[in-house]
Amino acid sequence: MILSELNRRINLLPVILIFFAGIVTGCGEQKDKSADDDQYETRAEATTENAEEAKINELSEKEKEDGWYLLFDGESTEGWRGYNKDTFPNGWVIEDGALKVQGSGAGEAGGGGDIIYDKEFKDFELSLEWKVSEGGNSGIFYLAEEIEGEPIYTSAPEMQVLDNERHPDAKLGKDGNRKSGSLYDLMPAEPQNAKPMGEWNQVSIIVYRGTVVHTQNGENVVEYHLWTDDWKEMVKDSKFKDWKNFLNAGGDNKKGFIGLQDHGDDVWFRNIKIKEL
CATH class of the missing domain: 2.60.120.560 (Exo-inulinase; domain 1)
Structure with a gap:
C-alpha cells in the first residue's frame, strides 16, 4: 500500500510541475500585455495631442x-x-x-x-x-x-x-x-x-x-x-x-x-x- 501510494505521487509530479509552469508563464504574458497596453495608451495620448495641435487654424x-x-x-x-x-x-x-x-x-x-x-x-x-x-x-x-x-x-x-x-x-x-x-x-x-x-x-x-x-x-x-x-x-x-x-x-x-x-x-x-x- 505504501509503495503504491508513493508511485502514484511520483507519477503526478510532472503534471504538477507543468501546472505551475503554466501559471508562471501566464503571469509573464499578462505583465507583457499590461506593458503593451501602457505603451499603446501613451502612443494614443501622443497621437491625440498631435491631432489637437494640428487643428490650430484649421476646420x-x-x-x-x-x-x-x-x-x-x-x-x-x-x-x-x-x-x-x-x-x-x-x-x-x-x-x-x-x-x-x-x-x-x-x-x-x-x-x-x-x-x-x-x-x-x-x-x-x-x-x-x-x-x-x-x-x-x-x-x-x-x-x-x-x-x-x-x-x-x-x-x-x-x-x-x-x-x-x-x-x-x-x-x-x-x-x-x-x-x-x-x-x-x-x-x-x-x-x-x-x-x-x-x-x-x-x-x-x-x-x-x-x-x-x-x-x-x-x-x-x-x-x-x-x-x-x-x-x-x-x-x-x-x-x-x-x-x-x-x-x-x-x-x-x-x-x-x-x-x-x-x-x-x-x-x-x-x-x-x-x-x-
Whole structure:
C-alpha cells in the first residue's frame, strides 16, 4: 500500500510541475500585455495631442459641413486691414500661428492701431482663442462701422480681453464690467472664468437678430439684446451715452465689421472662424 501510494505521487509530479509552469508563464504574458497596453495608451495620448495641435487654424470636416469658415489661416493676413485704412498696419505680426499685436507700451496712443476683417456680418457666431501678456489689455469688436475721424469703439460693442490679475481696468468700471469676457463697461462676465495671462482662452460671440451672447471657456457669461429699451437704458448710464452710433450698433442695416484692438500690449489671437446664421 505504501509503495503504491508513493508511485502514484511520483507519477503526478510532472503534471504538477507543468501546472505551475503554466501559471508562471501566464503571469509573464499578462505583465507583457499590461506593458503593451501602457505603451499603446501613451502612443494614443501622443497621437491625440498631435491631432489637437494640428487643428490650430484649421476646420474639421464637420465644421465645414456646418458652414464655418476661417478668418485667419495662421500664415497670412489676407482679409485683414487697419480700421479706416486700406492696408494691414505695422505693429501687427504673425507669430507661431497667431495674429499678434506688438505692445508699444503707450496704450491706444501707440502701435499699429485696431484691425478689422474686410467684410460686414449681420447674424453670426464668431469663435476664436486669445491670450495676453502680463498686464495685457485688448478687445474684440463686432457690428463696427467705419466712420472717418472716429475710433472703432464709438460704434461697436466690445468683448473685453484682459489680464484680470494685473491690469487696473479689472478694478474700474462697475461690478467687474471691465474684466475679461465682459461687454466692456456695460455688463460683467458672470461667471468670471478667464485663464491667467499667458494661457489661451476660448471665446465666442453670437449675434442673432439683436440677441448677443458672449461665451468664455465653455460658459455663457453675457447675454443682452440690442436696440431694445433695456439696451437704451444700459447705454444711457454708461460712458457711451452720447455716442449715437454706439446706441445704434450695426447702423441702419444692423451689420458691421469684426475688429481686434491694439491697446498697446502684446496680445495673440488664433483659430478665428465664423459661421453666418
